[in-house]
Amino acid sequence: MSSETDFLDWVRTQQYFLDYVRVAVGDDLAVLKWPAQDLLLVGVDQVLDGVHFDSRVHSPRLIGRKVMNRNFSDCAAMGCLPAAALTSVALPRGAGIDYAKELYLGLRDVADRWVCGIIGGDTASWDQKLALSVTVLGRSEGVEPITRSGAKVGDGIYVTGPLGGSIVGRHMTFEPRVKWGRELAESRTVNSMIDVSDGLSRDLPRICAASGVGAVIDAARIPLHPDAVELSKRDGKSPLMHALHDGEDHELLFTSSADWSARWPRIGTAISDPGVWIVESGSRRRLEARGWDHSL
Amino acid sequence: MSSETDFLDWVRTQQYFLDYVRVAVGDDLAVLKWPAQDLLLVGVDQVLDGVHFDSRVHSPRLIGRKVMNRNFSDCAAMGCLPAAALTSVALPRGAGIDYAKELYLGLRDVADRWVCGIIGGDTASWDQKLALSVTVLGRSEGVEPITRSGAKVGDGIYVTGPLGGSIVGRHMTFEPRVKWGRELAESRTVNSMIDVSDGLSRDLPRICAASGVGAVIDAARIPLHPDAVELSKRDGKSPLMHALHDGEDHELLFTSSADWSARWPRIGTAISDPGVWIVESGSRRRLEARGWDHSL
Numbered sequence: 001m002s003s004e005t006d007f008l009d010w011v012r013t014q015q016y017f018l019d020y021v022r023v024a025v026g027d028d029l030a031v032l033k034w035p036a037q038d039l040l041l042v043g044v045d046q047v048l049d050g051v052h053f054d055s056r057v058h059s060p061r062l063i064g065r066k067v068m069n070r071n072f073s074d075c076a077a078m079g080c081l082p083a084a085a086l087t088s089v090a091l092p093r094g095a096g097i098d099y100a101k102e103l104y105l106g107l108r109d110v111a112d113r114w115v116c117g118i119i120g121g122d123t124a125s126w127d128q129k130l131a132l133s134v135t136v137l138g139r140s141e142g143v144e145p146i147t148r149s150g151a152k153v154g155d156g157i158y159v160t161g162p163l164g165g166s167i168v169g170r171h172m173t174f175e176p177r178v179k180w181g182r183e184l185a186e187s188r189t190v191n192s193m194i195d196v197s198d199g200l201s202r203d204l205p206r207i208c209a210a211s212g213v214g215a216v217i218d219a220a221r222i223p224l225h226p227d228a229v230e231l232s233k234r235d236g237k238s239p240l241m242h243a244l245h246d247g248e249d250h251e252l253l254f255t256s257s258a259d260w261s262a263r264w265p266r267i268g269t270a271i272s273d274p275g276v277w278i279v280e281s282g283s284r285r286r287l288e289a290r291g292w293d294h295s296l
Numbered sequence: 297m298s299s300e301t302d303f304l305d306w307v308r309t310q311q312y313f314l315d316y317v318r319v320a321v322g323d324d325l326a327v328l329k330w331p332a333q334d335l336l337l338v339g340v341d342q343v344l345d346g347v348h349f350d351s352r353v354h355s356p357r358l359i360g361r362k363v364m365n366r367n368f369s370d371c372a373a374m375g376c377l378p379a380a381a382l383t384s385v386a387l388p389r390g391a392g393i394d395y396a397k398e399l400y401l402g403l404r405d406v407a408d409r410w411v412c413g414i415i416g417g418d419t420a421s422w423d424q425k426l427a428l429s430v431t432v433l434g435r436s437e438g439v440e441p442i443t444r445s446g447a448k449v450g451d452g453i454y455v456t457g458p459l460g461g462s463i464v465g466r467h468m469t470f471e472p473r474v475k476w477g478r479e480l481a482e483s484r485t486v487n488s489m490i491d492v493s494d495g496l497s498r499d500l501p502r503i504c505a506a507s508g509v510g511a512v513i514d515a516a517r518i519p520l521h522p523d524a525v526e527l528s529k530r531d532g533k534s535p536l537m538h539a540l541h542d543g544e545d546h547e548l549l550f551t552s553s554a555d556w557s558a559r560w561p562r563i564g565t566a567i568s569d570p571g572v573w574i575v576e577s578g579s580r581r582r583l584e585a586r587g588w589d590h591s592l
Contacts, residue, residue, distance in 0.1 A: 042433070045418050
């Protein structure tokens with residue numbers, strides 16, 4: 001039977017040179033010389049079997065990609081560039097070294113597109129299901145990171161793509177909007193940004209709460225993903241309900257003083273009154289937060 | 297029932313100011329201005345229910361402390377100072393917000409001793425057991441990090457405390473040797489260092505392999521922990537076997553050109569012949585690596 005040590009020996013053969021990494025995988029900690037002019041952005045995001053994926057259906061390669069894409073989507077939402085990642089893997093006992101390699105290669109598929117080194121990790125096995133966590137380090141490289149807290153009254157509210165129904169399949173295969181996040185940050189007209197991971201009805205209030213503003217959105221302008229329409233046929237909920245409340249869209253939701261409507265739909269406006277409102281068929285009601293929230 | 301959001305609201309009330317943290321918990325990523333003169337050290341280490349602790353026996357506070365102490369022990373082994381941490385928690389469904397808070401407070405008990413901010417995290421729940429992972433960021437602050445790869449032929453091999461039998465209890469309560477790690481790094485006489493996490497018989501060969509040296513150790517000089525003696529009475533294995541092969545001691549194992557023997561036992565010498573040897577009762581044999589290794 002293969003062991004953690006065999007796996008680590010293999011991982012070491014997969015490393016490549018990065019100028020800011022002095023010591024990578026294989027010591028107690030990795031050692032980096034962070035570029036002096038760059039801010040360091042850092043966050044962690046995990047995926048769990050039975051919650052974020054189903055190991056009976058999804059390949060380890062796809063699972064590895066998903067968790068890395070989730071982290072890169074956080075980079076996108078701040079306007080930074082992924083620079084390095086670390087991973088922590090709790091493998092079901094007996095999964096085998098090939099399964100572990102496929103997970104790693106899934107991480108690498110995504111990481112390699114942005115020259116992001118995987119510079120550390122921890123691998124263990126247990127008698128439970130797969131848990132996979134990634135820490136991402138991002139660099140600001142010339143932009144001021146966009147937080148959730150800078151929205152200003154009068155800002156337009158935009159979303160970079162259609163929402164809803166990701167569970168149909170694309171929650172495993174979405175594209176993190178790193179390039180668009182950079183572009184938006186470089187424009188210096190974007191005041192706040194988040195990626196839609198827990199559903200619009202949960203993520204928009206986060207911007208509002210952090211920024212001390214309210215928001216009103218127009219139901220007719222919310223872009224509906226074909227998956228939301230598809231899911232609507234199956235479960236009878238409206239496509240709009242899916243677009244508002246489903247999670248894992250990983251589109252960027254941002255507010256800006258500039259007009260981006262030639263490119264992406266403007267779905268609403270930041271207002272001074274607190275609260276998040278939706279206008280539908282001429283009437284305005286409070287937008288209830290129903291998106292994803294783990295009960296503890 | 298409480299939710300992840302309620303927990304995060306509480307976590308935010310627990311934050312304190314750190315001069316290098318611009319944005320802490322509550323955005324997509326934390327934002328840090330890393331001190332330009334400092335190297336950035338980073339690593340990840342997890343604990344799993346049934347492997348590294350037993351949630352039926354160990355309190356969440358103790359579990360939180362353990363995982364943070366493991367990470368700090370990695371900092372100690374590099375001679376760096378803990379600066380910031382992020383955590384990823386997979387909670388058994390229904391564990392409750394108070395359990396999550398106790399885990400967090402366990403992390404904080406340890407972090408606060410070194411003014412190490414907990415600047416990010418991910419919390420989710422599932423129908424499996426508790427998995428808890430921590431990423432630690434360390435800063436070099438005036439020292440060159442000590443790696444595993446600098447051991448020189450002729451170096452003395454030292455260990456900072458008695459080994460073996462940690463499973464009796466101290467694997468949950470050990471003290472990471474951050475202060476000693478700093479002192480050793482500042483001395484500029486230490487050529488390689490690691491913390492004994494998987495057992496001397498597994499961790500010493502790691503230094504040898506990384507450094508391209510061999511080692512010979514003297515069985516009579518290996519400091520035996522009272523727990524190794526205690527365990528020996530129970531299972532009939534010798535205390536030496538426990539000291540060589542048990543894991544989770546978290547003492548520092550280092551090689552140095554200076555004489556540290558007035559303070560810590562010198563257990564052996566780095567040699568040019570490859571391989572790790574132990575001398576016992578006048579005869580020399582290969583030291584077999586039996587310490588902890590996860591099978592996959």
